[in-house]
Amino acid sequence: MKTPIVDFLKGYAARDIARFHMPGHKGRGALDAARFDITEVQGADVLYHADGVIADSMANATALFGTAATLYSTEGSTLAIKAMLALVAADVPKGARPRVLAARNAHKAFLYGAALLDMDITWLMPRGTAHLCACPLTVREVEKALAAEQMLPQAVYLTSPDYLGNVADVAGIAAVCKRYGVPLLVDNAHGAYLRFLSPSRHPMDLGATMCADSAHKTLSALTGAAYLHIAKDAPLKYVAGAPAALSLFASTSPSYLVLGSLDLCNRTLATGYGEALAKTVLRIEKTRKRLAENGLALYGDEPLKLTLDAAACGYTGEALADTLREKGIEPEFADKDFLVLMISPANTEGELDLLERALLSVVPQAPRVKEAPPLSRPALACTPREALLAPAEEIDVALALGRVLAAPTVACPPAVPILMSGEVIDAAAQALFQKYGVTRVRVLKE
Ligand SMILES: Cc1ncc(COP(=O)(O)O)c(C=O)c1O
Structure with missing residues (x-):
């Protein structure tokens, strides 16, 4: 081409x-x-x-x-x-x-x-x-x-x-x-x-x-x-x-x-990408199988991602990420509950071996309980546009109950907002902010 x-x-x-x-x-x-x-x-x-x-x-x-x-x-x-x-x-x-x-x-x-x-x-x-x-x-x-x-x-x-x-x-x-x-x-x-x-x-x-x-x-x-x-x-x-x-x-x-x-x-x-991809996917499937046999809980079904349900393995994702870093591996993402590794055909066989060995060294523990995100629909006070363009101020999450979110406070990655602009901060959202270590939020001025 x-x-x-x-x-x-x-x-x-x-x-x-x-x-x-x-x-x-x-x-x-x-x-x-x-x-x-x-x-x-x-x-x-x-x-x-x-x-x-x-x-x-x-x-x-x-x-x-x-x-x-x-x-x-x-x-x-x-x-x-x-x-x-x-x-x-x-x-x-x-x-x-x-x-x-x-x-x-x-x-x-x-x-x-x-x-x-x-x-x-x-x-x-x-x-x-x-x-x-x-x-x-x-x-x-x-x-x-x-x-x-x-x-x-x-x-x-x-x-x-x-x-x-x-x-x-x-x-x-x-x-x-x-x-x-x-x-x-x-x-x-x-x-x-x-x-x-x-x-x-x-x-x-x-x-x-x-x-x-x-x-x-x-x-x-x-x-x-x-x-x-x-x-x-x-x-x-x-x-x-x-x-x-x-x-x-x-x-x-x-x-x-x-x-x-x-x-x-x-x-x-x-030029040959499909074949290289198929090989990599097969290799990841083998690793997935070995990790599962070792008692590690995996999550998701996307072929090029290896996601560990760290909580189900008894760890935090951050702790698992640190274990990998000690062995010269940098993951894509880790938080309290998950560890995400992104793989592509550009990863070498040596890197995939290193990753597999590092993950196999993790000994599963009793599962940790995950705090699931709230499932109720937050109340909407105004449109996203109004919320993002109106005068706003930053306050402590602890004081934010009942206030309307302006710009979302999200870490990147993954940049998926906890609450969306224009929504009212309720107790469930407050708890989630705290879980993800968000201590300050931008809210509309009253
Ligand atoms: C699900 C999702 N959508 C969109 C984006 C934005 O993509 P880009 O970084 O290419 O702008 C990201 C970035 O991480 C993402 O994870």
Whole structure:
């Protein structure tokens, strides 16, 4: 597969051009990569008015993902999520407010996008969940929620896979959404690679209307690289409107290093990636089996994630993370209850052996009780937009009972808010803030 952006960057760097354009390092930074770090000079194309090398590269990505259009983001899924929302927000009938029916475990990019676009959110709360990041919903529950709507929302929004490695029944939920004529948007930030499993488990192949994928989280692209995918059966206006929707939130200075990495990633994906992925998945399954035989409790079913239910193993996730760090391993995420390890075909066999040995050295203990997140729907005092843009102050969580949350206080990762902007802080939320070590919150001024 051709790499038009990288070919251009290499050619430009080789031509010894006097750079009287941005960036100020003129290609001579301390980092080697500075040579390729250019701006939209002649021939380099323009990301959201693409008709040259970027358009050719995005056409390659579109073919690889089998979509109507796959567009690049150099600002992560954070940007692609906001663009998806902007596209569906425009579908609202005159005089009505745009609204999304969303699974509760949404990343804060979703909340901020909805607030900026002044969209309302109806949350789909799980019947039970072990963690804020997980929102197990059945097809029936989504169907019931849609059936109860007097006026259908502009979209249903899911996060799958979630941060802990749970994969939703996207095919089932997509079929329901299609029956109701409501677009299904999926935050697939953690699942770009799912397309290359055999058979594909990518949300776009399971009926999603649009998807945001972080190419940097599981594929070989640099941090910031992401895709906005639009399905072949999606309304044509989404494809036509996508560049403008992305531009609404994007920087006008996209990183060519990130674009180049997306371009190279196409070649990687087209040349043996599926085989390498299948091998890695098989290897992880073996490790999973050995850990289970050793009495360790695993969580989630996403093929490239190894998530330990630390509480069920009798530990905190943080303690397990420290054990791994002592052995030269850095995990993706750890909190009181879970430990998340993200694996890709770029991990070496030696690294996978090291990880397996380190985890096998953990001796299971009597399980610790997890404090599950509250399942009741918090009362809403105002819209997310009002809550995020109104005057606010920071106060102690202990004094926050009954106050309205302004900007959510969330650690990143996982950046899934404990409470959403505009919601009233109740005792359950207060307890959860305390559990996750949040001592101060931003609330609306009274
Ligand atoms: C579930 C989820 N969605 C969206 C994002 C945002 O993705 P990005 O970092 O590519 O902007 C993240 C980031 O961690 C995430 O975990």
